[in-house]
Amino acid sequence: MDITTHPLKLTVVIASNRTGRFGPTVADWFLSRARLRTDLAVDVVDLAEVELPTALSYDPPPAVREVLGQVTPRLDSADAFVVLTPEYNHSFPAALKNLIDWHYGQWQAKPVAFVSYGGISGGLRAVEQLRQVFAELHAVTVRDTVSFHNAHGHFDEDGTHKDPEAPDGAAKVMLDQLVWWGLALREAKTVRPYGG
Template sequence: MDITNATPLKLAVIIASNREGRFGPVIADWFLSRTAERDDFTVDVVDLAATDLPTALSREPGPAARAALAEVSPKLADADAFVVLTPEYNHSFPAALKSLIDWHFTEWQAKPVGFISYGGMSGGLRAVEQLRQVFAEMHAVTIRDTVSFHNAHGHFDETGRHKDPTGPDAAAKTMLDQLAWWAHALRDAKSVRPYAG
């Protein structure tokens, strides 16, 4: 077996909501329990509720922005792949996520991005479709298959367990399998030839 494929992929899971009372951590716990069953990923969580990135970009970030970037930027740079867990706000995705994306560029390049979304009737899919355009501009590769939760609160019990996990578990496996394929392919390609971004 090729040694590069034997080395676990570094996966950064981004919890995009920073609202008080958010539902994201419940879905994140479910998803992290799925990744814990695999030996092809090591996981680092980037929780935007714990990251104080300002939304206004500037050429010279202030002290608070520098401190936040010093904490989060190395996690993104080190990652081989990303999973973005996002709600849908007003037919789009949270401002905190847009800020995280915009403060970085090379960290996203030539890496795959998978999506888990949640919301009302749309299950957050409108947010995902907008994110595909944004990540294309960052030179990232988005994974076709997603995991989405329509009316998410109704799918989990009071302890945070999914009431009927068969469908979501299968969707997560498909998405992670595709993410692993792309992450290996891109990591291997970059080890031979730097990305021309």
């Protein structure tokens, strides 16, 4: 396999699991851009479809292992991640923290980028907190993000972005950075295992 031309396995995590959430609208917009790229193979983990228990355990019962078996291999095989998150009470959703905490090695030495949405801050306070969490897990967060302040106002009733030029450009810059880091880290791990 040519490490520089084989597409990166990108897992997009849709972080909100609330009823009536706006996440799918933002996700559809973002995924339509990401899936145009030939350097990415995209998978989606939607936390509204994953019911991990909130009580962590070093020896999870069979029902929990079954749920983990549907998610963990997908995170494990990913070369890179995009976390698509709203901002709830100046932070990120509990369902996302739960997913992160059930996993450790799956994030190590991999790049993570962010698409956020919310009120006036556009979800950026959630992103800044997530940078700290992912640093603890030995992941590399890319600098540029895509964020939507007052997100509902940017999309029409059909979920089409009303003025896509700026967010399309932001998504390209972010994904370019993510691919650079993803290739660099994937190549480095073929030379020597990560010692986290």
